[in-house]
Amino acid sequence: MFLKPWAKASTEAFCIRRTVFVEEQQVPEDLELDEYDPLATHALAYFDELCVGTARLVDLGDGHAQIGRMAVLAHFRGKGIGKQILEKLLLAAKVRGFSTLILHSQLSVMPFYEKLGFIAQGPIYDEAGILHRNMMLILPNSIE
Template sequence: MQYQVKLFHALHPDSAEIRKTVFMQEQGFQQEFDEIDSRAVHAVVYDGDRPIATGRLFTERPGCYVIGRVAVLPDYRGKHVGNAVVQALEAWAKEHGGKLVSLSAQCRVSGFYEKLGYQKTNDTHMDEFCPHVTMEKKL
């Protein structure tokens, strides 16, 4: 199946809807949106006209980017759609001088990121009620 990835330089309504569905309604997070959304690059994956996955990318310091809020609608999980989100954001970071990408993965899905070349650090922490681990990848 062919999907299209679009990048936006502000929070797009399609991205917001996916995040509400996955993180707030499905997983129970309350603090989903923050000030980073206004300065992040947002990727949205489309199946035709239907938005099906999203993620965001922002910089913490020169050469270092952070991927976050990667979400895939339930019907599309296991179909490599999440890979498309991460790869599009990594490509943007690399094109803009990125040397390192980090992310805060829910511990239960850290294996997904390991398959994409990310390595766990010793930093584990809670995000609301959910255990997370910081992971990194050199570009």
């Protein structure tokens, strides 16, 4: 598991995101890359030497951050890789002193985030043709 800036993560991270979001979930490709990618810290998960998962952590200012673009290749799902990615980003957020994390969860994966302490907030909404709901996690003040 590695944390990298976009300049070093872009090729592998976009390959994963394109496969999962654009090809599998039919998200328009022009929505997949945005202005936050160059500003974010990107987590990359590997199996042997193959990048199989990714997510990003974006500083929103005032102690808040957002986790997003979390994706694991289909063949590697259910093996704990997503949990490892999320735990790596949670630790990075704590080290950087963030007090809260938010994310836009697809409804189908909300239970995954709930197991790690995220709480659903607000209404269900459509994002890129997929139903989502915001989730939030308040981080402890100390690094465990």
